Amino acid sequence: EPEVTQTPSHQVTQMGQEVILRCVPISNHLYFYWYRQILGQKVEFLVSFYNNEISEKSEIFDDQFSVERPDGSNFTLKIRSTKLEDSAMYFCASSESRGATGYTFGSGTRLTVV
Amino acid sequence: SQQGEEDPQALSIQEGENATMNCSYKTSINNLQWYRQNSGRGLVHLILIRSNEREKHSGRLRVTLDTSKKSSSLLITASRAADTASYFCATDITGGGNKLTFGTGTQLKVEL
Numbered sequence: 001e002p003e004v005t006q007t008p009s010h011q012v013t014q015m016g017q018e019v020i021l022r023c024v025p026i027s028n029h030l031y032f033y034w035y036r037q038i039l040g041q042k043v044e045f046l047v048s049f050y051n052n053e054i055s056e057k058s059e060i061f062d063d064q065f066s067v068e069r070p071d072g073s074n075f076t077l078k079i080r081s082t083k084l085e086d087s088a089m090y091f092c093a094s095s096e097s098r099g100a101t102g103y104t105f106g107s108g109t110r111l112t113v114v
Numbered sequence: 115s116q117q118g119e120e121d122p123q124a125l126s127i128q129e130g131e132n133a134t135m136n137c138s139y140k141t142s143i144n145n146l147q148w149y150r151q152n153s154g155r156g157l158v159h160l161i162l163i164r165s166n167e168r169e170k171h172s173g174r175l176r177v178t179l180d181t182s183k184k185s186s187s188l189l190i191t192a193s194r195a196a197d198t199a200s201y202f203c204a205t206d207i208t209g210g211g212n213k214l215t216f217g218t219g220t221q222l223k224v225e226l
Contacts, residue, residue: 035216042219043157048211055212056212100162102161103147103157
């Protein structure tokens, strides 16, 4: 069964450093997303991406965050200057269509900012 | 209550029993989805029910949707130890853009 692949599975970074989280969505999917889950809390929407541009972003997704689809397969989330409160599990997801099918989520990247 | 609140927060049952989890939401939706999350792992899509559907089945899963009460339920029949996980409802809100709003989740433990 097709999978969404995320790398790395764990990342520890110093506060103030930049991190790039990588995702390979399912190849025939058109919609891409990033969500995060702070330990013990709800899964929160960050950003959705379609047709090579951001289609929606939450208030969490401020100027410190950016997304890119640098080639036909990768989808990245960059956090420019990490803060302690950015520590969370970050999930990438993709979907074939909007509203008709569920999302396929990756296994996540656990980001720890120290 | 928040958009997407599940109850109970935690549920412990014996293998073979049925497990029922409920989700309530506040605003009009396009669809509602249920996901499973094993501890520390990713989310696995279980089932999607559209706002014009009332019931849907998938294997041992049965989902109902009552848009007048703004609530949904997930029933897992004949539960197994492997069903132990957290279960989340997620709503695609009408006019809410291309995103899902997740609930607080129900932690299900199925004991042998």
